[in-house]
Amino acid sequence: MSKKWGFGADTPAAGVEEILKMLEGRWKLVILFHLFGGQVKRFSELERAIDGISQKMLIQQLRQMEADGIVRRIVYHQVPPKVEYCLTDWGQSLCPALDALLKWADLRPLPAPTGEMADN
Amino acid sequence: MSKKWGFGADTPAAGVEEILKMLEGRWKLVILFHLFGGQVKRFSELERAIDGISQKMLIQQLRQMEADGIVRRIVYHQVPPKVEYCLTDWGQSLCPALDALLKWADLRPLPAPTGEMADN
DNA sequence: CTGGATCCGTGAGGATACTG
């Protein structure tokens, strides 16, 4: 590769931390993985799909991501209420990152020994 | 694209959530970005570089990631103690994902309008 | 069915002081 990765002594790290905050929270990433790749899901679908999540948390995290412009909320004015969620365009652009995360999870090599030593 | 992204009704989502937990925590990702691309940093370097973090949190998050096999800890037995941290091989394999995250942060398009409506 | 509101416990995370 031509360009080294880092972000070291020379990098501003500007705004990145702010962005990272959007992905924090117990369920954010999990939800994103369920909306991955342009999927459109109803509230109840997500609730059923995500094991262990409560309504409150689901709502809360969805709303935060909506406010952050990551997910879109579509309300159908019907007698049996219906709300669907999907990623916004920007949210879609997260897919490569999510995909990379998925691939990373698949690697999972040996458990590294802790407490390595070295002499100067 | 030939293969759709998802992870939808057909995907097990196996173990992914467990992996995601490794990246949770207020400072995990921030620290990773500072160890990005094979950088080796001392404890105090990280402490100074990461604005707002406390010693406790820095240690704690570093130790957790060490236990998870993401970062490596190198101790020099000297009178002025010296400890360095860097990514393990597996941790290094996270770089593409971190890089994608960085790129995503750069996009940051228009703020999506909240509360979109639709009729059935 | 969706999802808002409220009460509440737990624990992650912050501040500070101390030790090897």
Added chain:
DNA sequence: CAGTATCCTCACGGATCCAG
């Protein structure tokens, strides 16, 4: 310099009830 110990706070997240 690196790490530990202690205390404390706040909001994350769970349960339950209520509303459109």
